[in-house]
Amino acid sequence: MRHRAIGWSSRSRSGRTNRSRRRSSSSPSERSMWEATRRRSTSRRRGRSLRTRFRLQDGHVRVARCRIVEVGSFNRRGVSMADGARILVVDDHKDNIFILEQLLTRNDYRVAVARDGVEALERATETAPDLILLDINMPRMDGLEVCRRLKSEESLSNASIILVSARAKEGDRVEGLDAGADDYISKPFSPKELLARVRAQLRLKGQQDQLRVSNQSLKEVSIRDALTGLFNRGYLDARLEEEVARLERVHAPLAVAMVDIDHFKRVNDTRGHLCGDEVLRSVATSVVSSVRRCDVVARFGGEEFCVILPDADSHGARRVAERLRARIESETMSFAGESFHVTVSVGIAQFGEQAQSPADLIALADEALYEAKSSGRNRVLVASGSAPVEGLVPAEEESGPVSSDSGNVAPG
Incomplete structure (x- = not known):
């Protein structure tokens, strides 16, 4: 104890x-x-x-x-087991560490300690603290350099930093704040003032964390299709622009597959729009499960989907498309106690002489899709002029189950 x-x-x-x-x-x-x-x-x-x-x-x-x-017990790594925020205390004087550690644990904060700048970076990586109380004058690496490095690391930059130092001149405070510190307190300090500053920084960090989560949620909503969870048309257009720019730098192939559900209007008319929504969700899941991890699946509009296949020529893209077509055809769908099957048609185009822009690529793949539907549906057609590139690893060899972090399906 x-x-x-x-x-x-x-x-x-x-x-x-x-x-x-x-x-x-x-x-x-x-x-x-x-x-x-x-x-x-x-x-x-x-x-x-x-x-x-x-x-x-x-x-x-x-x-x-x-x-x-x-007070409560500590674990073997020296971290307090209290339920409060995580605070890392960094000081090369054992007595300063002891006083700060006891002051903070009395207020139900979880405390880890480090005795120099190098150890501080290691402990910060291990414990992911919410707040760091950081001395300046330390061996191996001073507090200012630690502060700069912490703020340059994306995974650690969100931690608030209060410099606690005997250096009390205005120039010292300015230098510390310019190095990335969020606050500065001089030694000797009032315990009440230190705790007040700690609470203030933790409140501010909590607000920033909430704002960060909200912004991420808004961003996710802005690029997702609400019904299927796939990327939406806006994200598709932006991502296709990026892929075209990338392949021009690295001289890699790029293909696009347009996927359309056959007779989808008949499903809506005979079984209702709720059934149609369920079919869209089911087909979206099947498409995502059939493509490679690097591929991007988006809802293009209505019952139409688009798949971006980086580093794939038309031959490799066709293998992926045949796999997803066969999978969807073999699956039994059910709604309101009734079972039925749906099929898809797929049109493929490869970036090249006949498609030298994202718009051209989509248009060429759409033409191939129209031909596939006109020639009987439930088939895959490659646009004329989309010749395979020699030496490309077949897409089938790169395929596999899509992981949850592939990005094609929204979490939850």
Whole structure:
């Protein structure tokens, strides 16, 4: 069982309390160079105290005293098991770490500690803290460099950082804030003020996290088809532009497949639009399950879908299209107690002489789709002029079950 400090005072060598005079007794630079020797009570009884003696650079001695009470247990990695926010305390002085650790755990924060800049980066990666209390003057890597590196890492940049340092000049504060810190507090600090700043930063981070989630949700909604969960037409157009630009740089093939449900109007007319919606969702799932992980599936409009097949020529794209056509044909659909089957027709086009823009590629694939439907439906046709490229790995060899993170179907 660990212990918690619930307040401290300072005594000089003569034994007189210097709570009100401590701040003026030595400069911040002197306090930053304390040579500390800690004498800690090992009793677990309430009311016992911890005494820490600090010898300043000028030779004067200060004694910090704090009352000890029991707190919750810590795990083996030194992280408090409290239910509060995760806070990483970084300081090269064990006494500073101890005081901050006890102050924070008393307020139900989960605390991890690091004793230099390099260890701070390691612990931040391990624990993903919500807030970091960071000293500046440390061995191996100072706090400013740690701050810059944390803010440059996407996975860690969202953590709030409060610099806690004996360097109290205006230039030091400006330098710290410019390095990416969210707040700056000078040593010695008031425990109440420190906790207030911690709460303020955590409130701000909570609001930023909520805003980030909301923005991500709005972005997801803006690129998804509400009925099927597939990407929508707007995303398809933008992604196709990106793929065309990419293949022009790397000289790779690109194919597009247009998929249309045969006799879909008959389904709506005879079984109702609710059944039609269920057919659209089922076909969308089958298409996603049949394509490669790198392929992009979108709802083009109505009962029509479009598949972007990067690094695939018309020959490889046809293999993928035949697989999804056969899968949909073999599946039994049911609605309102009745079972039935649907089929699809597919038109394929490859980027090349006859299709040198995204619009041309879609138009050429649509022409092939029209020919497939006119020649009997439930078949795959490749647009004339879409010749396969020599040396391409067949798409079938790259296929496999689509993982949940493929992006084609919206989560949930």
